[in-house]
Amino acid sequence: MLELQGIPVSPGVAIGPALVLDDEGYRIPRCLIPAADTSAEWGRLLSAFGKVAKQLEVNRKQTAERLGEEAGRIFSAQQQMLSDPGLLAELEGRVHEQHQSAAYAVSRVLHRYAEALGKLNSPFLAERAEDVLDIEKQLLHRLGAVTSDPLSNLDEPVILLARNLTPSETANLDRQFVRGFCTEIGGPGGHTAIVAKGLELPAVVGIGQFLDRIGQGSQVIVDGDRGCMIVDPDQATIDRYEERAQIRQKLTLRLAELRDLPAETVDGHRVTLSANIEFPHEVDACLQRGADGIGLYRTEFLYLSSDEEPSEEDHYQAYTEVVGAMQGRPVVIRTLDLGADKMGHTSLTEPENNPFLGLRSIRLSLKNQDLFRTQIRAVLRAAVHGDVRMMFPLISTLQELRTARMLVNIVIDDLREEGAEFRSDIPIGMMVEVPAAVIMIDRFAEEVDFFSIGTNDLVQYTLAVDRSNESVAELYQSSDPAVLRLIQQTVDVSNKTNTPVGICGEMSSNPARVLLLLGLGVRSVSVPPLAIPRIKKVIRSVTIADCEEIACRVMQLESAREVDLYLLDRLGDLVPELVVQ
Numbered sequence: 272m273l274e275l276q277g278i279p280v281s282p283g284v285a286i287g288p289a290l291v292l293d294d295e296g297y298r299i300p301r302c303l304i305p306a307a308d309t310s311a312e313w314g315r316l317l318s319a320f321g322k323v324a325k326q327l328e329v330n331r332k333q334t335a336e337r338l339g340e341e342a343g344r345i346f347s348a349q350q351q352m353l354s355d356p357g358l359l360a361e362l363e364g365r366v367h368e369q370h371q372s373a374a375y376a377v378s379r380v381l382h383r384y385a386e387a388l389g390k391l392n393s394p395f396l397a398e399r400a401e402d403v404l405d406i407e408k409q410l411l412h413r414l415g416a417v418t419s420d421p422l423s424n425l426d427e428p429v430i431l432l433a434r435n436l437t438p439s440e441t442a443n444l445d446r447q448f449v450r451g452f453c454t455e456i457g458g459p460g461g462h463t464a465i466v467a468k469g470l471e472l473p474a475v476v477g478i479g480q481f482l483d484r485i486g487q488g489s490q491v492i493v494d495g496d497r498g499c500m501i502v503d504p505d506q507a508t509i510d511r512y513e514e515r516a517q518i519r520q521k522l523t524l525r526l527a528e529l530r531d532l533p534a535e536t537v538d539g540h541r542v543t544l545s546a547n548i549e550f551p552h553e554v555d556a557c558l559q560r561g562a563d564g565i566g567l568y569r570t571e572f573l574y575l576s577s578d579e580e581p582s583e584e585d586h587y588q589a590y591t592e593v594v595g596a597m598q599g600r601p602v603v604i605r606t607l608d609l610g611a612d613k614m615g616h617t618s619l620t621e622p623e624n625n626p627f628l629g630l631r632s633i634r635l636s637l638k639n640q641d642l643f644r645t646q647i648r649a650v651l652r653a654a655v656h657g658d659v660r661m662m663f664p665l666i667s668t669l670q671e672l673r674t675a676r677m678l679v680n681i682v683i684d685d686l687r688e689e690g691a692e693f694r695s696d697i698p699i700g701m702m703v704e705v706p707a708a709v710i711m712i713d714r715f716a717e718e719v720d721f722f723s724i725g726t727n728d729l730v731q732y733t734l735a736v737d738r739s740n741e742s743v744a745e746l747y748q749s750s751d752p753a754v755l756r757l758i759q760q761t762v763d764v765s766n767k768t769n770t771p772v773g774i775c776g777e778m779s780s781n782p783a784r785v786l787l788l789l790g791l792g793v794r795s796v797s798v799p800p801l802a803i804p805r806i807k808k809v810i811r812s813v814t815i816a817d818c819e820e821i822a823c824r825v826m827q828l829e830s831a832r833e834v835d836l837y838l839l840d841r842l843g844d845l846v847p848e849l850v851v852q
């Protein structure tokens with residue numbers, strides 16, 4: 272039995288056979304070969320090397336004849352890589368000593384070479400990285416490796432183990448068979464984590480290197496509550512997890528009974544409890560759990576799940592589906608928040624050194640105004656069908672907000688001129704997710720209809736810590752006192768200026784932290800659909816006086832750890848059944 276610790280990003284437990292994936296592209300399943308067959312496997316690998324070398328020589332000669340010696344040298348560089356003794360020695364070790372299949376060894380080693388070159392920040396070396404991947408492709412072809420995506424042909428439940436999964440890969444997982452996943456890299460606030468929660472898929476990320484140690488089909492437990500992965504569990508461990516699964520199931524059934532009850536505190540304060548979604552089909556899960564509305568519709572997933580840029584009609588259809596299904600409940604549509612870890616359409620930006628500080632989110636929309644106007648048109652048209660609100664992400668200056676609003680007015684004029692059916696009077700709000708927005712919050716309050724605090728990014732930008740990087744995951748804490756002060760300031764100013772304010776970041780889906788948010792004066796939260804029953808349970812179990820006392824104490828504490836320990840303790844007093852055993 273092997274137990275590894277990572278970062279819990281999507282709650283729940285799943286048990287099943289491992290499907291170990293290569294990190295990218297070819298997705299070569301990790302396959303171990305019997306010791307007796309390693310020599311034959313090594314022979315296959317050498318033969319593939321020989322064939323590729325021959326082909327490279329043919330390419331070099333033909334290219335040199337047609338385009339000159341200089342062009343032919345492209346292939347000489349590849350020939351040199353192929354004859355690198357270090358490369359061959361590493362591959363030999365993997366096949367002979369670790370019993371890896373030739374295809375898997377090639378895929379792992381060459382991907383690592385390419386990745387290392389890609390990180391060196393030089394266009395010349397980036398091209399060399401492409402050359403390495405090209406050699407990999409040719410070798411895999413000669414080895415007859417299966418190059419189709421094993422994820423598209425699943426026919427039995429699996430636990431996915433991968434180096435990394437992108438948000439769109441995660442979104443496209445076959446929920447029928449993929450029961451959970453663990454990855455080597457990834458941080459607590461990354462979008463892969465958010466999508467996993469949306470899919471209700473137990474997940475642990477940022478475990479560190481482990482793929483080489485796990486065989487295909489090994490029994491694996493993903494514990495998304497505690498953030499651990501257990502390989503080849505013993506019977507006692509399996510029994511313990513099965514017992515926990517039963518307790519969890521009973522709790523889920525009890526919490527489901529709250530569905531039609533309001534999210535109201537014991538002393539009668541009504542809290543708006545909405546849901547965050549990425550895709551229209553998630554609306555069912557929101558309604559099943561009694562969401563008051565959609566507090567955050569992340570529309571960028573329209574871009575991430577397709578290779579084509581969505582048309583106005585694509586936007587309109589998606590929004591109309593959500594708005595119609597929500598039957599008059601509010602739907603907050605956030606405009607495009609593409610960037611950094613979410614970037615799907617490379618055509619929209621050039622590679623950047625600091626993508627989280629670069630051309631992302633509202634900045635990208637303001638730079639690509641046709642794209643932005645297309646989206647605004649669809650939002651205003653869909654608003655005819657219900658209570659639609661529009662929200663701009665990552666606003667950091669008043670000028671950005673004003674330009675975005677000006678574009679909305681231009682779109683309104685266009686639609687009016689065309690005689691289209693639309694609404695011009697929808698509430699327009701902004702995300703508060705950079706410290707600059709908090710510092711200027713009183714001025715922003717004069718120009719928006721509502722605020723929504725995005726704690727995921729607020730934590731990242733306040734603490735200067737990449738939300739998707741496992742190496743700094745310990746610093747990524749929404750309970751950090753600096754973050755709490757920014758939330759407090761935003762809520763205080765909003766309440767004083769009568770500007771509705773809510774929280775749509777992941778912080779509000781944590782039952783213990785909700786105690787604090789209520790105490791700070793928050794009366795509207797938006798959480799992944801899965802979290803609704805628990806958060807409602809918290810709200811219905813406490814008084815605002817309890818929460819204010821908690822907030823008072825918390826605001827005197829000096830570290831995220833102290834805050835979280837104290838909040839967990841208070842959750843144990845007030846809502847003991849929600850404390851994970």
Ligand SMILES: C=C(OP(=O)(O)O)C(=O)O
Pocket residue numbers: 465567569608704724725726727728729775776777
């Ligand atoms: C909700 C947020 O936005 P994102 O989609 O970037 O997580 C946030 O930053 O808290």
